[in-house]
Amino acid sequence: MERRDLVRIDLTGKTALVTGSTQGIGAAIATGLGRAGARVAVNGRSRESVDAALERLRGEVADAEFVAAPGDIATDAGTRQVLDAVPDVDVLVNNLGIFGARPALEIDDDEWRRYFEVNVLTAVRMTRGYLPRMREGGWGRVLNIASDSAFVVPAEMIHYGMSKTALLAVSRGFAKEAAGSGVTVNSVIAGPTHTGGVEDFVYELVDRDLSWERAQREFMRLHRPQSLIQRLIEPEEIANMVVYLASPLASATTGGAIRVDGGYVDSIVP
């Protein structure tokens, strides 16, 4: 083995689907996989948002192949639309996730169901759709984007925390289903990340006159003191881990939950 082969991540010839990838962490993951050579299917609810994302992604990584896979995967029809657009994938990244604050006792049954359906069942449905062919082919990667909230369940987002804890169980279970097949299934536990809307959220809590750099440090010091990096995570940092786990280099990592949380979860494991 040549020295450079030890660290080279090459996904040439692989097709990846990233759910919820028109913006935020999903878009960063699509960019990272495209840079590594994969053909990447981009998903969002509308054709318009997907086309706008494709234009941005193609501008960022000119020599990568990005294709459209629009569809609301919280619905049966939207799921079918995506499966028809991209019938076969080697790498499935279940990134789609919704979150929002609501007092625990005010979360009604419909809202509990909605969090389960969007954050957990979409990943299950997509895995069910793609895992059999990956297994037949003897290679595949399924990555589920979880959150620190799976462990540090926020009092104001217990429905979200529940959904992300469930996703860890789903990952572990499907890794067993894929045992011995060459297909790996893992979760990536993202911590507080600098995505759209987060800057506004930060400036609601700290002095508006501070530069972004100072504002995020102040925000972390006051509101996220558990973070060991004391800054928000950039979406590309989550993407880097996903790209590695999606690659042949990560062939012995499965059934696990890998943290990119800036040390936010006060634990040595996982």
Ligand SMILES: NC(=O)c1ccc[n+]([C@@H]2O[C@H](COP(=O)([O-])OP(=O)(O)OC[C@H]3O[C@@H](n4cnc5c(N)ncnc54)[C@H](OP(=O)(O)O)[C@@H]3O)[C@@H](O)[C@H]2O)c1
């Ligand atoms: N942001 C954080 O700090 C953070 C921290 C830990 C974990 N996470 C996790 O990381 C993941 C991504 O979070 P994010 O903040 O990057 O999300 P985001 O910015 O809110 O983006 C959500 C994406 O999902 C798409 N989408 C929403 N509903 C959909 C549906 N039913 N079907 C298909 N696509 C849909 C949206 O596209 P359209 O609008 O075009 O439909 C958009 O591309 C989530 O699982 C989240 O829980 C985030």
